[in-house]
Amino acid sequence: MKAKDKRKSMKAKNQPLANRRGVVLISVLAVLILIINLITASYSWFTPKSVSGSGMQYVEAARTRSEECSFKTYLGSKVTSYSAGHYIDQIDYKSEITSKSVAAGKTEYFRTSIINSNENYASDISLYFSSFGESNCNLTVAVTYPSNTVRTVESVKTDYCLVRNAYVKMHDQNDLEGPGLLQIDWFVKNNGSSAATVDLSNMYLMYN
Numbered sequence: 001m002k003a004k005d006k007r008k009s010m011k012a013k014n015q016p017l018a019n020r021r022g023v024v025l026i027s028v029l030a031v032l033i034l035i036i037n038l039i040t041a042s043y044s045w046f047t048p049k050s051v052s053g054s055g056m057q058y059v060e061a062a063r064t065r066s067e068e069c070s071f072k073t074y075l076g077s078k079v080t081s082y083s084a085g086h087y088i089d090q091i092d093y094k095s096e097i098t099s100k101s102v103a104a105g106k107t108e109y110f111r112t113s114i115i116n117s118n119e120n121y122a123s124d125i126s127l128y129f130s131s132f133g134e135s136n137c138n139l140t141v142a143v144t145y146p147s148n149t150v151r152t153v154e155s156v157k158t159d160y161c162l163v164r165n166a167y168v169k170m171h172d173q174n175d176l177e178g179p180g181l182l183q184i185d186w187f188v189k190n191n192g193s194s195a196a197t198v199d200l201s202n203m204y205l206m207y208n
């Protein structure tokens with residue numbers, strides 16, 4: 001038999017074999033699809049159900065921050081003391097105030113003490129003035145603790161932020177530094193030619 005005729009004969013024999021393999025593969029796939037459908041129907045995966053005790057619920061006690069903070073602001077005065085051969089300038093805070101006039105060329109020091117009365121949770125606050133400064137003023141406002149910022153105010157500012165995202169610890173009676181206490185030290189320097197008033201009654205606190 002010639003080689004060409006032999007190749008034709010082998011090709012003709014292989015075609016039925018390939019067809020049989022295709023039929024077997026299709027049959028296997030059909031069986032698998034049938035099994036999956038039977039399992040799905042038997043377990044009812046897509047049938048709506050209601051289960052008691054499951055769902056979402058708002059629990060007010062689950063909050064993780066305190067919203068029980070109060071604050072007061074005190075006026076400071078510079079005190080110079082002598083110790084170990086050095087003169088040291090310190091700020092002494094005594095009098096609680098709600099307003100203070102800052103004379104031209106002068107600097108006034110303030111300490112705002114924030115108290116968190118919650119014994120379980122700390123807090124995170126920002127301190128604002130609803131209105132700060134005056135028209136044509138020239139003030140330097142600096143926070144020395146807990147942050148270290150210096151800014152210039154040259155006109156009336158609304159919702160002026162003094163401190164942003166300050167941490168207030170929870171109220172612990174055994175805390176020697178003060179139960180739930182955060183002290184913010186800041187000062188205002190008047191660079192202008194006329195007095196400017198810092199109205200502390202405009203100060204308000206926001207929780208972050």
